[in-house]
Amino acid sequence: MNTEQQAEANVQQVKGISAIWIVPIVALLIGAWMVYFHMSNQGPVITIMFESAEGMEAGKTKIKSRHVNVGEVESIALNEAGDGVTVTARLTKDTDYMLVEDTQFWIVTPKISLSGVSGLDTLISGVYIEIAPGSSDESKDSFTALESAPVTPVGTPGLHITLNSNEEFAYSRGDPIIYKGLTVGQIEDVYFNLEERVVYYNAFIKAPYHKLITTNTRFWDVSGLSVDLNAEGITVKTGNIETMLTNGVTFDIPDGMPLGEPVVTRDYFDIFDDYQSASNARYKHSLKYVVFVSDSIRGLKVGAPVEYRGVLIGEVASVNLATADPDMMYSEAIRIPVLISLQPGRVGLPDNERGVQLMNEQNMLWVKSGLRASLKTGNLLTGSLFVELQHFDMPPLEAQETYEGYAVIPTVKDEFSQIADKLGLFVDKVNQLPLDEIAGNANTTLVNASDLLKDLQKTSNSLDQLLISAQQEQLIAELRHTLESVSTLTKDFSDGSEGYEELEVTLKSISEAMYELKPLLEQLKHQPNGLIFDSGAPNLEPKKYQEGDQ
Structure with missing residues (x-):
């Protein structure tokens, strides 16, 4: 009997997913969530066009706004034309509002200028890209960077204006705009119009100073230190230390x-040379006259004042008018025409055609009654001249002279010319004198005077000799008389003479008297009181006091 029995396997089909797959599924879900989280927290990607990538490096160069990191450069590549670089950068989350049409980007590098020092932190951290958010409503993701930082960030409160000048001024971006010594704005951009040959400057006035700009505001140059020598003296002009x-x-x-x-919107303003030019620009209407000058006009310049009794009423418009007769050039009789401009607004008349008409009528009336023009020296140091109008006692004019369509105001010579003329007349009169004849007569007179002086000298010498001779004779006579007196005296006291014997007797008498007085003198020498007390009385001496004496 076969006890071994063959066992049959019980095979059953497994239903469902094995638990072993839970681990990779969970890992996949976690990875997907991480990818989603990363993508959802990333900011937008933008491209920025630069002329050069100097100092920038992908993965390191940051994008900042007010020194806060808002992005990073991801890649740098040449553009298709090869004349610049394209920088691809990714910003952080919630920065979409910055990416609008007027947003600005620029590279921040160390910079030292007269206005200050900036970007020193880049010496350690490296260069970075600065972003200035705009105010537009249109979104944008591709930008062209600025060559340098904008003078005025977008959104700064204030007023944008445009200044223009056809003079030889040279302003640059960042140059200051001054008001009473304070820097209230800056030049933002410079543009030269080739067709108009005018330089335009876009400028910005910061709030609240932009409220100072009105329709009557005037701008003028205050560059450097300006020294002006004119008919009014020496003028020194400057803005502040920066200018x-x-x-x-x-x-x-x-x-x-x-x-x-x-002014609330962008407007245009001219830049004048100085304050005076800016102030004169208010006068829109003027009346021109010609004055003829017979003297030199050296020192008379365009813009020189025209005054009436010290009141400024206009300026010199031209000193180089062409002469009507070129053949008269370099002739002594030539008169140099000077064109002057008188402004009715300066004398209180309306600054319009009516004011011009009133001024012309008044001037013509005054010219006929003695109004004259003359050149005056305004500054002796510089020799600057100006034109002065003044009334003189002159005969009335019968007709008004004109020149090249302009009315002519007659002139009189200035004070210096009058003095020079008088000096010239004096010199002429001196030249007309018979100086040669006068000089010959004077020479003859001098010769006669010389001979007379020689004769007087001879007479003086003779007189001196006479006086000396007379004085010598008188002195000899007196000396002779004195010697005779001395001789007589010596004879009177000579040995054997009567005077000598009398003198000898007198001397003997004196000798005997002195001998007799000798004992008395000896007594007085030893006892000075002997003439008062008796010399025969004993000398009394005081006794010594003893006790018991009464």
């Missing part, structure tokens, strides 16, 4: 002008 090193513009409303209406 002494760089260029600058200032502005204000000229004296006597109304404030005008505030």
Whole structure:
């Protein structure tokens, strides 16, 4: 009997998923969640066009806004044209609002200028890209970077204006705009119009100073240190310390002008040479006359004042008018025509055609009654001249002279010319004198005077000799008389003479008297009181006091 029995396997089909798959499934889910989390927390990707990638490095160069990291450069590549680089960068989450049409990007590097020092932190951290969010509503993801940081960040409160100048001014980006010594704005951009040959400057005035800009505001140059020598003296002009090193513009409303209406949108303003030019620009209407000058006009310049009794009423418009007769050039009789411009607004008349008409009528009336022009020296140091109008006692003019369509105001010579003329007349009269004849007569007179002086000298010498001779004779006579007196005296006291014997007897008498007085003198020498007390009385001496004496 076969005890071994063959066992049959019980095969059953497994239903469901094995538990072993739980681990990879969980891992896959975690990976997917991480990918989703990473993608959902990433910011937008943008491209920025730069002229050069100097200092930038992919994976290291940061994008910052107000020194806060908001992104990073991912890749740098040349553009298709090869004239620049394309930088691909990714910003952080929630920065989509920054990416609008007027958003600006630029590279921050160390920079030292007259206005200050910036970007020093990049010496340690390296260069970075600065972003300045715009205010537009249009989104954008491709940008062109600025060459340098903008002078005025987008959104800064204030007023944008445009300044223009056809003078030889040279302003640069960042040059200051000054108001009474304070820096209130800057030049943002410079544009030269080739067709107009005018330089335009886009400028920005910061708030709240932008409220100072009105329709009557005037701008003028205050670059460096300006020294002006003119007919009014020496004028030194400057803005502040910054404009002494760089260029600058200032502005204000000229004296006597109304404030005008505030400017709220971009407007255009001219830049004048100085305050005086800016102030004169208010006068729109003028009346021109010609004055003929017979003297030199050296020192008379365009813009020189024209005054009436010290009141400024205009300026010199031209000193180089062509002469009507070129054949008269270099002739002594030539008169140099000078064109002057008189402004009715300066004398209180309306600054319009009506004011011009009134001024012309008044001037013509005054010219016929004695109004004359003359050149005056305004500054002896510089020799600057100006034109002065003044009334003189002159015969009335019968007709008004004109020149090249301009009315002519007659002239009189200035004071210096009159003095020079008088000196010339004096010299002429001196030259007309018979100087040769006068000189010959004077020479003869001098010769006669010389001979006379010689004769007087001889007479003086003779007189001196006579006086000396007389004095010598008188002295000899007196000396002779004195010697005779001395001789007589010596004879009187000579040995054997009567005077000698009398003198000898007198001397003997004196000798005997002195001998007799000798004992008395000896007594007085030893006892001075002997003439008062008796010399025969004993000398009394005081006794010594003893006790018991009464």
